[in-house]
Amino acid sequence: MTESPHPAALWPAPSGQSRPDGDEGAVLASLTLLGGHDKDGRPERLHLRLHPGDILCIVGPTGSGKSRLLADLECLAQADTPSGRRVLVNGAAPDADWRFGAHRHLIAQVSQNMNFVVDLTVEAFLALHAACRRVAAPERVAAEVLACANALAGEPFRADTALTQLSGGQSRALMIADTALLSASPVVLIDEIENAGIDRGKALALLTAHDKIVLVSTHDPILALMGGRRLVVGNGAVRAVIETSAAERAFLARLQRLDAELMDIRRRLRAGEAIDGGKAPAWMP
Amino acid sequence: MRVITVAGPPSVGKTSVVLKTAQALGERAGRIGVVKFDALATSDDAVYARAGLPVVAGLSGGLCPDHFFVSNIDDCLDWARRQGIDLLIAESAGLCNRCSPHLQAALGVCVVDTLSGVHTPRKIGPMLKLADLVVITKGDIVSQAEREVFAFNVQAASPQARLLAFNGITGQGAVELGHHFARAPEVERLEGSRLRFSMPAAVCPYCIGETSIGREHQRGNVRKMPFPEAAP
Ligand SMILES: Nc1ncnc2c1ncn2[C@@H]1O[C@H](COP(=O)(O)OP(=O)(O)OP(=O)(O)O)[C@@H](O)[C@H]1O
Ligand SMILES: Nc1nc2c(ncn2[C@@H]2O[C@H](COP(=O)(O)OP(=O)(O)O)[C@@H](O)[C@H]2O)c(=O)[nH]1
Ligand SMILES: [Mg+2]
Ligand SMILES: [Mg+2]
Ligand SMILES: [Zn+2]
Ligand SMILES: [Zn+2]
Numbered sequence: 001m002t003e004s005p006h007p008a009a010l011w012p013a014p015s016g017q018s019r020p021d022g023d024e025g026a027v028l029a030s031l032t033l034l035g036g037h038d039k040d041g042r043p044e045r046l047h048l049r050l051h052p053g054d055i056l057c058i059v060g061p062t063g064s065g066k067s068r069l070l071a072d073l074e075c076l077a078q079a080d081t082p083s084g085r086r087v088l089v090n091g092a093a094p095d096a097d098w099r100f101g102a103h104r105h106l107i108a109q110v111s112q113n114m115n116f117v118v119d120l121t122v123e124a125f126l127a128l129h130a131a132c133r134r135v136a137a138p139e140r141v142a143a144e145v146l147a148c149a150n151a152l153a154g155e156p157f158r159a160d161t162a163l164t165q166l167s168g169g170q171s172r173a174l175m176i177a178d179t180a181l182l183s184a185s186p187v188v189l190i191d192e193i194e195n196a197g198i199d200r201g202k203a204l205a206l207l208t209a210h211d212k213i214v215l216v217s218t219h220d221p222i223l224a225l226m227g228g229r230r231l232v233v234g235n236g237a238v239r240a241v242i243e244t245s246a247a248e249r250a251f252l253a254r255l256q257r258l259d260a261e262l263m264d265i266r267r268r269l270r271a272g273e274a275i276d277g278g279k280a281p282a283w284m285p
Numbered sequence: 286m287r288v289i290t291v292a293g294p295p296s297v298g299k300t301s302v303v304l305k306t307a308q309a310l311g312e313r314a315g316r317i318g319v320v321k322f323d324a325l326a327t328s329d330d331a332v333y334a335r336a337g338l339p340v341v342a343g344l345s346g347g348l349c350p351d352h353f354f355v356s357n358i359d360d361c362l363d364w365a366r367r368q369g370i371d372l373l374i375a376e377s378a379g380l381c382n383r384c385s386p387h388l389q390a391a392l393g394v395c396v397v398d399t400l401s402g403v404h405t406p407r408k409i410g411p412m413l414k415l416a417d418l419v420v421i422t423k424g425d426i427v428s429q430a431e432r433e434v435f436a437f438n439v440q441a442a443s444p445q446a447r448l449l450a451f452n453g454i455t456g457q458g459a460v461e462l463g464h465h466f467a468r469a470p471e472v473e474r475l476e477g478s479r480l481r482f483s484m485p486a487a488v489c490p491y492c493i494g495e496t497s498i499g500r501e502h503q504r505g506n507v508r509k510m511p512f513p514e515a516a517p
């Protein structure tokens with residue numbers, strides 16, 4: 001497989017120099033992941049190309065190397081991490097000066113270990129983030145982020161809520177909405193957000209609607225089938241790259257109905273209702 | 286010998302950053318040694334020694350660790366030369382936010398952590414403002430949005446610095462920082478070289494051990510606070 005030559009506007013910038021903070025005008029056309037080796041040093045056969053709008057899921061047992069793979073992308077590994085993988089940006093190895101300097105706007109992350117720690121209200125913080133990004137109408141964008149976050153979260157929250165008061169799910173929802181709408185990074189790495197209780201389908205759709213490359217490490221079957229492709233990781237190496245088939249997409253729809261039923265039961269229990277066996281869906285024993 | 290000053294508030298991750306970077310460098314930058322400056326106590330020397338790095342610790346006692354640092358750094362270089370060290374890292378505790386150990390001749394690194402809040406970069410003085418590299422730790426536990434705001438504020442406080450995200454636990458970022466360490470300027474002697482920023486005047490009786498409180502003990506360089514009075 002040959003790599004296409006650099007498109008007109010580049011990430012890194014065509015001059016190869018570090019750029020001012022904004023990074024406007026830089027275009028990410030593709031990200032390529034080249035195999036290294038597994039935990040026993042056996043070669044990993046992998047040549048994977050990702051484009052804006054792609055969703056790639058990463059599955060595999062605990063300890064198999066899903067987070068390692070995300071970390072390799074985060075630092076644009078050049079055979080210098082434990083896995084020996086390499087990452088190409090727009091088809092070429094980023095030169096050291098750029099890789100070790102101005103690339104920090106390339107990749108954004110959302111993981112289950114993250115929390116909001118700053119002592120501000122949601123609206124004050126979003127306005128601050130918008131100001132840093134130099135958007136034209138910070139208040140409007142902040143309101144948009146809040147509305148998006150509320151569409152993802154189970155229990156809505158208000159603009160004047162303290163950030164540190166948000167629940168786990170509300171925090172994750174806000175992080176995703178903010179990353180989609182306010183972050184300049186064209187690549188988003190998501191490490192295990194399944195327990196957060198947010199609408200996973202909407203979250204991924206929101207991110208890809210903004211032309212991001214999204215990578216999701218997950219143990220959740222619904223999330224795993226939502227990507228266009230999934231990587232199966234074992235013993236530190238990618239074992240297979242699987243396209244999500246039409247049959248799997250159909251099955252995903254069934255899983256989602258099942259999930260909706262479960263959510264509904266959860267909602268009813270939370271609302272203090274008794275569960276009436278007669279109302280149980282047909283698939284239940 | 287290459288010399289690097291690593292400064293930053295307490296517990297931001299300086300030792301973790303230095304250790305992970307030394308590990309990532311391996312043999313590539315030659316023999317790595319560390320001097321650790323602190324005020325009252327440190328266990329960092331034991332931590333570095335356990336990692337197999339030659340280390341000396343200097344405790345400044347009643348002095349600001351950065352003042353103590355300047356008075357001793359040339360002796361540290363002599364020690365390092367006797368030890369056959371090629372890359373000397375000086376970790377200093379940066380306790381007063383007003384002093385800065387960065388030298389004109391050496392690579393100046395400031396470590397700050399995202400947990401300290403998005404407004405903190407403005408409160409850290411010359412050790413951040415005049416650094417060549419600012420290493421930002423603990424991004425793993427705060428939101429992407431806070432990382433971005435924090436980095437923006439660091440860059441505003443220190444426009445010339447290169448910023449570098451670092452996870453002190455996993456060592457993410459160590460390869461990048463190692464790249465910069467290995468290219469730090471070579472320094473033979475520091476005699477005649479300068480600090481990047483003057484240390485503050487410290488010439489009041491309290492600097493030299495006075496503990497009594499009251500006007501009659503306040504001599505020398507004394508500044509009094511203004512108190513704007515609202516009408517009762
Ligand atoms: N190819 C490799 N070579 C050497 N070490 C590796 C390789 N891949 C992963 N590792 C190491 O294996 C350990 C476990 O990997 P990782 O944390 O990525 O697992 P995970 O799949 O994310 O697990 P979990 O599902 O529990 O989060 C890490 O220390 C990682 O650095
Ligand atoms: N979560 C997290 N913890 C860190 C990180 N870097 C350092 N730490 C922890 O912060 C604490 C203080 O680190 P240390 O290196 O001793 O800080 P120093 O006082 O600046 O030298 C230790 O418990 C480290 O494990 C990081 O990037 N993320
Ligand atoms: Mg993991
Ligand atoms: Mg320390
Ligand atoms: Zn001082
Ligand atoms: Zn004094």
